[in-house]
Amino acid sequence: MCQCTHQAIKEANIPADAIVGVSSCSMREGIAVYDANQNPIWACANVDARAGQQVTELKALAGGEFEEHVYHQTGQTLALGALARLLWLKQNRPDIYLNIHSISMLSDWVGYKLCGKIAVDPSNAGTTGMLNLKSRQWQPEILAQAGLNPDILSPVFETGTVLGSITEQAAKDTGLCQGTPFVMGGGDVQLGCLGWV
Template sequence: MSTPADPLLLALDLGTSSVKVILVTPGGQVVGRGTGDYAIRSPQPRQAEQDPGDWWAAVSQAVRAAVTPAHAPRVAAIGLSGQMHGTLLLDRQGELLAPAVIWPDQRSQAEVRAITAEIGAEALIDLTGSPLATGFQAATLAWLRHHRPDLWAKIGHILLPKDYLRWRLTGRFATDPSDAAGTLLLDVRRRAWSPALLDRLALDPDWLPPIRPAASVAGELTHAAAQVLGLRPGIPVITGAADTPCSALGAGVLTPDTLLLTLSTGGQLLLPAQTVAVDRRGRIHTFCSALEPTPQQAGWYQMAAL
């Protein structure tokens, strides 16, 4: 049981159709919950977009539902997880240039074929851990470069969905290895952006956020964000991780002798891995986990997905 003096932890998960928020004690007791829904828009066939303004409004709704005025002063940290692969473009002043292109988007089929043919399927998989597919940030960016040069000329920052939320919370840009791996711009072994891939896609490295460990503190809640959410400013905000590896972490699937089956908007079967062993036939993805690699921790995972 928690006492009125115990600290509380606020967790935000930016899903494909809604944001889910829980308020928990350090021991895992849930003391508050909230949700906020938003729509997927398809302005053209094979396109899937969302308005990040809808995300932010849903976060405000969900946080205010989860955190009572009595609990608000006890919130000691904020953590994040979120849908993978999506693409947000901001200008140099931090203003959104377009709606977010999210993972179900299929517009980049020609770009997937072109990039895979130029680099070579096996070479691409060996570097990134996965075959390139539509909806992944690398493919979406290639499409935007070809079809929206007006936006391309204005890019100052490129973010993943949960990392946009953290920027709204803290005013700081960052990502983590697990979400960065889902862009297919990451050298999966080095856990760092791949200069070769950035050069191939004509991406300025300064457009991409720094990569930090998922458990690190990325910044503090700003006064402006605190007013929107009904919280106090200065709360530490954790870098966070992608939703699938966070699910594995929460379920205790941490070692190669355990499996995780996830069924939601998509379906995944996940196996933790302590080394990078890619499937060059492209049947299985290898991504970074939410943990930093150590002899005791699996820093990667292999996944089959539908």
């Protein structure tokens, strides 16, 4: 990412201080988790399928009605989303699970690396099965019902919200100017659609 950013600035033939803001997007469903010191401690891509057994276990909750409840709140099924992956961590990697302090999507990890703040946007977090479609905020009781810690949910900010600014270290790593605003991004397809408007 750092090399790509240097290359983009060079090929655009513009000074870094001409960049008025930076954002990030990613394929949806991928997650990253952080410890209490905001250190990333585990991540997985959207194609990670290790939690198939946990999907089956979640589907059996509430007399087999848990998935329908989740769907009516979030618009998502349980098919290998964040709920199943977090349950997999709890069952298979408690050394990681017990140290999770917050969660984000992969594009939000990029934002964290650039401005030092962890938050999520609804277009990406909406794929977790934990975000209410109407309120556009987390539904912590879904985690609680799944036997997961609901206190790990990061703040939700709408796409376009200024989250912070490029840190000194990120500026050194990327060639961007320190202090350049970092703006909440979103899902790749959703932002791609906006680009065609």
